[in-house]
Amino acid sequence: MTIKNRDTTDIIGGLFLTGLGLFFALYAQRYNMGTLNRMGPGYFPVVLGVIMALLGLLIAIPAFLKAGIGPKISWKTMFIVIGSVVLFGLTLQSLGLMLASMITVVVASLADHDTTWRTRAFMAAGVAPIIYLIFIFGLGMTIPVWPWSY
Missing domain, CATH: 1.10.287 (Helix Hairpins)
Known part of the structure; x- marks a missing residue:
């Protein structure tokens, strides 16, 4: 083999x-x-x-002992996801945690072409509060939550 x-x-x-x-x-x-x-x-x-x-x-x-096929790399998908993480880092201080995480979720979901805009909006609205709970309450981080919360 x-x-x-x-x-x-x-x-x-x-x-x-x-x-x-x-x-x-x-x-x-x-x-x-x-x-x-x-x-x-x-x-x-x-x-x-x-x-x-x-x-x-x-x-x-x-x-090493089983058969399989090689990995297929989707470069476009990889760059969209990595770009969304970079976008989060660039927008966190200016837009705050909630808006930055919502934008990041929407941009990252562009990697999946089958996702509708309605689903993207629901994911962004659902993930942002979870991120808020994790970073602010769970980890106790002091980062701006909204653009006006300085």
Whole structure:
């Protein structure tokens, strides 16, 4: 079985997760690990990085043994989604969390051509309050919620 006949999507994804997990586990060792009873700031990222690396291997190793097709990259979709995240970062301070997140959801949904504008509006209206709850209440971040809330 050649590499062309293997499940390259899972191989690439699994190896990416493994590399990312190893990066976080190695980078977080700069911080104090502490002990299991008194965890330091590096303990949690190291453990999560190791777990991520192991899960990545659990995805990649079986993919070498099964047939599959190669990944098909939709460059337009990728640029729309990445552009929406950049747009969020550029508009957060000026428009506030709620409007910036609504615009981001609408722009990111442009990557799916089957989504109607009505669905995009409902998604934006539904995601914005969830983002508000996560960032403001859950994480306690002090960022402007609306353009006029400075």
